[in-house]
Amino acid sequence: MCRFKLCFLLMTLSHLAWEGMAQQPTVYEYFSSGxxxxxxxxxxxxxxTLNGKPLTIYSGSFHYFRIHPDQWRDRLRKYRAAGLNAVDIYVPWNLHEPKRGEFDFGQGNNDFSMFLDLPRVLEIVQEEDLLVVFRPGPYICGEWEFGGLPSWLLSETPMFIRTSHKPYQDRAAIYLHExxxxxKDMxxxxxxxxxxxxIIAVQIENEYGNFGYGDFPRDIEHLRFLKKTLETEGVESLLFTSDSPNLTKDYGNVDNVLMTxxxxxxxxxxxxxxxxxxxxxxxxxxEFWPGWFDHWFEQVHNTLNLEDFTEILQNIFLYKGSVNFYMFHxxxxxxxxxxxNVLAGTGLPIFPSYAPDTASYDYDAPLTEAGHYTPKYDRAAEMIATNDPLANVLAKPARPAIVPPVAYPDITITEYLDYAGILSxxxxxxKQxxxxxxxxxxxxxxxxxGQSYGYIIYRKQLALKTxxxxxxxxxxxxxxxxxxxGKMVNRPILEFSDLAFFGSxxxxxxEFEVDLxxxxxCNPSCTVDFMVENLxxxxxGKPHELQQNKGLWEGPVLLNNQPLEDWEIMSLEFNSAWVSRYDILGKDGHCLHFAFLQFLETNCNFSLSGWKPLGAEDLTLGPKIFKANLQVDDDSPQDTYFDFDCPDCQSWxxxxxxxxGFNVGRYFQVGPxxxxxxxxxxxxxxxxEIVIMENYGGSNKMKFTDVPNYGSPSSPQK
Structure with a gap:
């Protein structure tokens, strides 16, 4: 996946990082000797014990689908340099089977295909001298969309996910087989x-003790089905379950496999x-949680200070425990x-009942979102070196150098699509x-x-009046x-108090009182669109909370108390093939499509067209798409950050x-x-090419920064 110069540099650095350590065995040499x-x-x-030799596991979660493939090796090298001897790997079903029966392990034409060569991920992990704790789901939680489950499961009704419901188990078995x-040969x-x-261990499901109510029995037959499926498919590694023992005791365990x-x-x-x-x-x-994730509309960036981090890790070591940092990066x-997250207390919803996660999954982890070292990294490395009896026995690499991010020059935006242009x-x-x-x-x-992501529009012709x-x-x-x-008439949702209003x-x-x-x-009628974003x-959540259909479906829309019927429904999925550009006309009238730093031959008619010159008068309330170009002169472009917080940036x-062509994530002025x-x-x-889908505002300027801003920390250092 990396360019030649970068690949050559990485191979050279890989050799140098391990050079001079030949006198010490690697993890694999030590545990496989004899x-x-x-x-x-x-x-x-x-x-x-591993192969009869004592082993304490020092692991860090590694989400290959959240890290650019060109950066996998760098991050893994940093794991091993800290003294970790393993990684913990979730597998997201919704990426590997984006459509029913269509599997993608890196050879597909999907937006995430470049991330999905799972066997290659495991090979690189082994090349970096790390073992694997494998967690294939089918459900992974992980603050990932639908807990890693594919949304197409919900195209069938009824569907009872994570249960012994046969339609669910049939699909889960097919997925696990793939x-x-x-x-299995790894x-x-x-x-x-x-x-x-x-692979040294494999998890059955994930946190199943939480998937139920109080002390009512869980669907253990479903866990038994998954266990049997894993074994039948060829899993011979140690099986385990994971839960929080304080909260759910052994409710999520099955057949006395290892509890964690x-x-x-x-x-x-x-x-x-x-x-x-x-x-x-x-x-x-x-899962030792060294930080936490964030939701949009929260006032702070959720963190764990170094003192508490140290105390918790020390407690684990006092119990002679193995540990996986969820997350290490x-x-x-x-x-x-x-x-x-669904927000609920004692079984009742807590306003606003739903909290979407931010784009950043920095997690206040030992390595930052960009893979930089933190004081937690230093502390973890120190404590592992003190606790691990093999710390001075096994080889480990030097810490890879950090390549600092850059603030690229400001961009002037000159073209846009208005709402009508988007729909055209x-x-x-x-449409249907x-x-x-x-x-x-x-x-x-x-x-x-069905539709998995993006926006859905419900359209009616109505004779509205104020x-x-x-x-x-x-x-x-x-x-x-x-x-x-074509004009947005309800208030934008831009602060926590707005969540009480129509549109949230x-x-x-x-309810909404029309103001025209x-x-x-509307003479004789107006085109009225209800545009809904899946956030x-x-x-x-509990079983009843994971009926996660998106759009308008819980009840009818009423106009003056009269239900409306006969809708035109439009789907705005914003996949890369629809958004990105086409540079070179190829053979047979096809276009060569530039995406993910490679050219792919595809049909020309999927690219966005109808761009208009952007003037200040065009920056009105409502959806727009903006297009600009960022010129990078470096042979090896460096990390950067889109800044939507500077004084001139808050129109975004x-x-x-x-x-x-690749969607790097959502931004939201509500923070953190x-x-x-x-x-x-x-x-x-x-x-x-930079393309921005903006729901409400926008600007003719775009800025970059070399300093991330995740909000004020919730747990400052003591």
Whole structure:
């Protein structure tokens, strides 16, 4: 995936980083010496054994789908340099099977294909001398859209995810077959296949104890089904489950497989509870949370100070525990792939009932979103070196150097598409008629898979007049703009108090009094559009909270108390093929499409057209798409950040940012995040196309910065 000069540099640095350590064995040399006769065992209290040798696991979560592939090796090298001997890897079903029955492991033409060569990920992990704790789901949580589940599951009704419901289990089994068939020969030990690979342990589902109510029994038969499926497909590595023992005891465990713990605070209580269920097995904290994630509209960036971090890690080591830092490096929620939380206390919703996650997944982790070292990294390395009996036995690399980000020159934006121009680019396949409102997932799109991400528009011709009352029964899912004859007429949602108003997901049965003063009369009728953005499906919640359909579907829309029917529905998916540019006319009338730093032959008619010159008078309230070019003169473009917080930047209210066709994430003036990370590998030497979908405002200027801004920390250093 990397350019030649960069690849050559990485290979050279790789050789130099390990040079001079030949006298010390690698992790793999040490644990495989004498031949591999067994895998990871959990039958002693003080430690695991791997191939009969004592092993304490020092691991960090590594989300390959949140890190540009050209940066995988750099991040992994930093893991090993800190003394980690393993990584913990989630596998997102929704990326690897974007359509029912269509699997992508790096050879597809999907927006995320470049991230998805899973076997290659595991090979690079092994090349960097790290073992693998493998967590294939099907559900992963992870603050990832729908917890990693594909939204097309919701095109079938009824659908009861994460249960013994046969339609769900049938699809889960197919997915696990596709995953395990590609990695089963990459296990460290197998009695029936190859040995010497990186995988030492495999998780069954994820935090299943939380998927239920109180002390009511969980659907253990579903866990048993997944366990059997993994074993049948060829998993011979140690199986385990993970939960927070304080909260859910052993409710999410099955057949006495190894229980592990997830926590941040109350570490001693969680460790004691874990041991109460399995006193003669090693302690493994599969998720020590060294920070936390953020939601839009929060007032602070969620952090954990260094003192508390140190105390919790020390407690784990006092219990002779193995540990996985969730996260050691967080990365980024690219595109529309952020998750969300359902807010509930004692079973009742807490306003505003739903909280979408930010684009940044920095997590206040030991390595920053851009892979830079922090005091937590230094502290973790120091403590591991003190605690690990193999710290001075095994080879490890020097810390890779940090390449600082840059602030590229400001850009002047000269072209845009107004709302009508955006819709004029929609193909006929993105439009359909329906008597009733339909959610995204049940649209007749994408070969019966519905719409997964982006925006959905419900259109009606209505004889509106000022003073008319519009009511939306249920909740909007998630963010609505009411557009009459191309003009947005409801207030934008730009601060927490706005969540109580029409257009937000917060109110139940929200109402709007029509004001046509900016529109004019509807004679004989106006085109009325209800444009709804999916801000991310919840990745965590109780069974009833994961019916995560998006759009308007919970009830009808009423005009003066009369239900409206017969809708035109339009889908704005904003996939890369629709957004990005086409540079060179190829053979047979095809275009060579520039995306992900490579040219792909495709049809010409998917690129956006109809761009208009941008003037100050065009920056009115409502949806727009802006286009600009960033010139990069460096042979190896460096990381940067889109700045939407500087005094001249705050006209950028809310939207999505595309670099050379790839959606690097959402921005939202509500914070706490106020910069958007753009990895250097997304940029090319020369001209780079920048496209911004802006919901509300916009500007003719765009700025970059070399300093990230995630908001004020919630837990300052003591």
């Amino acid at each position: 031949g591999i006769t067994e895998g990871l065992k959990a039958d002693q209290r003080d430690h695991f 995953i395990i068939s590609r990695v 296990q460290f030990y197998s009695a029936s296949g190859k040995t010497g690979g990186p 713990a997830n926590f941040k605070f109350d570490s001693l209580e969680n460790l004691d509870n874990l041991l109460s269920f399995q006193p003669n097995r090693p302690v493994f904290v599969t 967080g990365g980024t929620n690219w595109g529309f792939m952020n998750g969300a 680019n929609l193909p006929s396949t993105a 008629s329906s008597k009733v409102l339909l959610p995204m997932e049940q649209l007749d799109l994408n070969d019966g898979n 003073g008319d009352k519009i009511k939306i029964r249920g909740h909007v899912r998630d963010l609505l703009q009411l557009i009459v004859n 997901w917060g109110p139940l049965d929200s 003063s900016e529109v004019g009369t 991310g499906r919840a990745n965590y 209210k809310h939207g999505s940012f595309f670099v050379n 995040q106020k910069t958007l990370y753009i990895p250097g590998p997304f940029l090319a030497t020369g001209s780079n």
